[in-house]
Amino acid sequence: EEFKEICSCLNNDSTVRFNFNGGITETFFGEDYSRQLGMNEFWSFVDSLRIAVWKAEFTQYDPNDTGSIKPEEFASLVTDSMLGSHLPFYIVDNIRKMKANPRFAQKEINFPIWESFN
Secondary structure, X not given: OHHHHHHHHHHXXXXXXXXXXXXXXXXXXXXXXXXXXXXXXXXXXXXXXXXHHHHHHHHHOOOOOOOEEOHHHHHHHXXXXXXXXXXXXXXXXXHHHXXXXXXXXXXXXXXXXXXXXX
């Protein structure tokens, strides 16, 4: 019920709608909604979701599933993932330096590096 109450606040926003039938609510609370969701389980889910989103973002720049991307693609990934938020100057400056440095052109960035960046 508490979860439903919290999510009902989201439903007041016309861009977000939450359906309480099936899906995530059954996963969290069981089919009859009698199961309780602990904070550790919830945060574990949130962490897993974050990693899944980062993996999906990375995969968009690694369509051949090589496990790595070029520095220029990494720079695009960083800026695209931060779209809508203000990029700190040091990040923009570091991306410019990385693109301008020929020794980085031969390097590749793998998912663990992208994950640690987040």
